Amino acid sequence: MSLLSVRGLQAGYGKVQVLFNGHIEVEPGELVGIVGPNGAGKSTFLGALAGSVRPSSGSIEFQGTSIRGRKPEDIVRLGLALVPEGRAIFTDLTVTENLRLGLTGRRDKSGSAKAIAEVTELFPVLASHRGHQAGLLSGGQQQQLAIARALVSEPKLLMLDEPSLGLSPTVIQDVFGVLNKIQELGTAIIVVEQRAHLIMSVASRTLVMREGHVRATLTREDARDETKLAAAYFGTGEDRE
Amino acid sequence: MIQTILDALSYGGLYGLAALGIGLVFGVMRLVNFAHGELIAIGAYLMIITIDLGLPLSIIIAVAGTAALALLMELSVFKRLRLAGPSVLLIASFGVSIFLQRSYEIIFGALPISGQIAPWMSGVIEFGDTTITRGSILTIILALALLAGMRFLVENTTLGLQIRAASSDFQTARLLGVRSNYVIGTAFVFSGVLAAAVAFVLVTQRGSVDPLFGVNITILALVGTVIGGLGSLQGAALGGFAVGATISLLNSFLGNYRVYSYTWLFILVIIVLLIRPSGLISNKAFKERA
Numbered sequence: 001m002s003l004l005s006v007r008g009l010q011a012g013y014g015k016v017q018v019l020f021n022g023h024i025e026v027e028p029g030e031l032v033g034i035v036g037p038n039g040a041g042k043s044t045f046l047g048a049l050a051g052s053v054r055p056s057s058g059s060i061e062f063q064g065t066s067i068r069g070r071k072p073e074d075i076v077r078l079g080l081a082l083v084p085e086g087r088a089i090f091t092d093l094t095v096t097e098n099l100r101l102g103l104t105g106r107r108d109k110s111g112s113a114k115a116i117a118e119v120t121e122l123f124p125v126l127a128s129h130r131g132h133q134a135g136l137l138s139g140g141q142q143q144q145l146a147i148a149r150a151l152v153s154e155p156k157l158l159m160l161d162e163p164s165l166g167l168s169p170t171v172i173q174d175v176f177g178v179l180n181k182i183q184e185l186g187t188a189i190i191v192v193e194q195r196a197h198l199i200m201s202v203a204s205r206t207l208v209m210r211e212g213h214v215r216a217t218l219t220r221e222d223a224r225d226e227t228k229l230a231a232a233y234f235g236t237g238e239d240r241e
Numbered sequence: 242m243i244q245t246i247l248d249a250l251s252y253g254g255l256y257g258l259a260a261l262g263i264g265l266v267f268g269v270m271r272l273v274n275f276a277h278g279e280l281i282a283i284g285a286y287l288m289i290i291t292i293d294l295g296l297p298l299s300i301i302i303a304v305a306g307t308a309a310l311a312l313l314m315e316l317s318v319f320k321r322l323r324l325a326g327p328s329v330l331l332i333a334s335f336g337v338s339i340f341l342q343r344s345y346e347i348i349f350g351a352l353p354i355s356g357q358i359a360p361w362m363s364g365v366i367e368f369g370d371t372t373i374t375r376g377s378i379l380t381i382i383l384a385l386a387l388l389a390g391m392r393f394l395v396e397n398t399t400l401g402l403q404i405r406a407a408s409s410d411f412q413t414a415r416l417l418g419v420r421s422n423y424v425i426g427t428a429f430v431f432s433g434v435l436a437a438a439v440a441f442v443l444v445t446q447r448g449s450v451d452p453l454f455g456v457n458i459t460i461l462a463l464v465g466t467v468i469g470g471l472g473s474l475q476g477a478a479l480g481g482f483a484v485g486a487t488i489s490l491l492n493s494f495l496g497n498y499r500v501y502s503y504t505w506l507f508i509l510v511i512i513v514l515l516i517r518p519s520g521l522i523s524n525k526a527f528k529e530r531a
Contacts, residue, residue: 052412072415081416088413090406100399101406105418153418 001064003028003188004049004080004157009058011048018044020212022058026157026188031179033199034192035233036209042192043085045209046159050082051075063156076105081155085162085192087146091135095126098134098149105153112152119148122181140171147178157188164195176202196229208232244373245493251377253486254384255442259462260481261391262435264474267466268408269428272330276314277462278455279341280433283310284440285450286349289356296359304437311433315426323421345452355449362445380442387438388478391431395474404428408472461488468513470520479521484510 002025009022019041026032034042047053049060051072060068067075076082090098099119103112120127123144129137134145143163150158160179164172179189179202193199200206200223208216216232223229259281266274287303294302318337322330362376395401406414407424415421439458444450462481469480487509491502513521 050416052416071421072412073418073420076416076418084413084416088410088416090409090413092409093402093405097402100402101414101417101419104399104403149417 002026002061003030003063005059005061006049007059009045009048009055009060011044011053011055013044013053017056018212019048019055021214022048022209022212023214024190024207026190028156029183029186029188030205031183031189031191031203033196033203033206034190034209035194035196035199035206037233038194039211040209041212042209043161044212046082046161046190046192047084049075050080050159052082052084073105076153076155077107079154079156080159081105081150081153081157082159083146083150083161083163085165087142089134089142089146089149091133093134094131095129095134095137095145096131098145099126099152102149102152105155108154111154115152115154119151122151122178123148138171140167140174143167143171143175144178147175147182151182151187155187157190158182159190159192161192162194163191164193164198172198196233197223200229210235243371244377245490247373247377247381248493249486249489251380251384251442252489253482253484254381254388255439256458256462256465256485256488257478257482258384258387258435259439259458260465260469260484261388261474261478262432262439263459263462264466264469264471264477264481265404265428265432265435266425267477268472268474269404269411269425270319270330271327272319272334273327273463274314274432275331275334275459275463276337276341277432277436278453278457278459279338279345280307280311280436281440281443281455281458282341282345282450282452283307284437285444285454286345286354288358288441288444289354289450292356292358299358300437300441303440304434307437307440308430308433311429311436312426315429320422320425342452342456349450349452351452353449353451356444357448358441359445376442376445383438383442387435391435391474391478394431400424400427405474408474461485464507464510468510468520470522473520473522476520476522483521 004024004026006022006024009019010017011019022045024032036042044053048055051070055068059066062078062080067078099116106112125141126145126148134142137145163175167175176198183189191199191203200218200220204220206218207214208218218229218232263274263277266272284303284307287306288299291299291302314337318333319330322333362379364375365372366375395404403414403419403424407419461484465481465484466477468483469476487506488502491505492499495502
């Protein structure tokens with residue numbers, strides 16, 4: 001059974017529909033990428049899965065149960081966590097307070113201290129900045145905090161929306177390096193990226209979105225083939241599903 | 242002179258409490274709750290009606306009743322408007338405000354109901370040549386205790402952390418598992434408790450209550466939250482304090498010209514906002530809610 005199984009998902013804001021056909025299958029522990037140009041509906045797709053955008057039709061099954069239309073605060077408790085675009089950390093709160101907020105989404109509160117200890121092991125920089133205001137961290141550190149904050153809820157599936165946004169190349173390497181470690185801990189990951197190469201080299205499969213549709217699924221081998229990638233990305237040639 | 246300062250401090254504390262009650266709700270749901278004045282009014286009505294049961298019981302009933310009405314507002318009206326914009330919420334709160342004023346008129350009558358609440362509050366204490374009113378001292382103590390209590394709650398508890406998070410970015414707070422309805426409901430309950438405290442002080446000063454009892458202080462407290470910086474709880478309390486203290490000082494300095502107190506107050510408000518358009522304490526994390 002897939003961890004996450006989504007079919008025919010449609011969503012938008014008010015009368016403006018953005019997502020016309022979102023579908024994805026994620027197996028436990030898998031790392032799946034989603035790429036596509038600006039305005040392709042990637043963030044809306046993730047938002048609809050996390051409950052922050054209300055889907056208008058389609059189905060979302062997480063661990064065999066339908067979660068479509070559930071509230072974000074309930075979905076995170078089921079083990080599906082989203083790190084939204086632009087990190088969205090609480091800049092006025094301390095690093096520790098940000099992490100403590102992440103604990104809100106845990107179903108089992110007893111392991112809280114252990115969970116915090118584990119993520120600070122994964123992101124040592126957070127331990128040394130524990131009492132600092134999160135707004136004083138660098139961009140890369142803030143991104144790490146945002147990921148760590150989502151991880152303390154011990155999600156089975158972690159969704160990251162453009163983790164590379166606004167980060168320098170070396171910092172991006174650091175952030176992406178951690179993804180494999182998270183995966184090794186048994187957490188499945190979906191990463192939305194505009195920089196296709198970045199994600200395709202680490203993901204087992206990468207979906208290509210355009211104009212609100214998932215247009216193609218590329219394997220890691222496909223990623224090395226520039227023409228295949230370009231065709232899927234820009235819509236030249238035939239769409240392949 | 243000492244009395245003037247004490248009056249300013251007690252007025253400041255009182256308006257600070259009112260502004261904090263409004264600021265709490267504004268923080269978590271971007272609602273400027275004009276019906277906060279009607280919460281203050283119900284607190285005063287409940288106290289005057291039940292004062293024969295003894296002051297402690299009367300206060301408990303007033304606090305519980307006001308908090309209950311605040312929660313009822315949220316559950317019956319505002320909860321249904323979660324997806325609506327701030328302007329819709331604002332108009333809705335006007336509606337709730339007017340509805341409650343008319344309801345009080347029907348239930349309690351349009352004329353003031355008087356009652357003696359804690360008459361010892363109006364007594365004076367003498368220090369040699371200077372006399373000061375007991376009420377101003379007790380109001381300062383009450384305000385300090387409540388502001389300190391709220392501060393502890395907001396800064397040092399998990400619930401407070403969730404309220405702060407929800408105040409700065411509600412969507413993200415929900416993504417982390419913060420239960421929106423719970424946090425908003427609690428904010429309303431706390432604003433009700435603060436309204437009851439304001440009602441207690443006001444009703445001991447005025448000795449009567451009418452349907453428009455809470456309107457004046459609410460409008461001025463709203464001005465206070467704007468001066469203090471919308472979206473910041475500290476700012477709300479501070480702004481409320483500034484407005485209250487200023488009015489009190491203007492009233493004593495202007496003497497026979499005190500009708501112009503409000504003119505001067507609003508001139509000062511305009512100057513403050515010209516210099517600091519986002520308020521005295523601007524909340525950097527404050528986000529316009531979509």
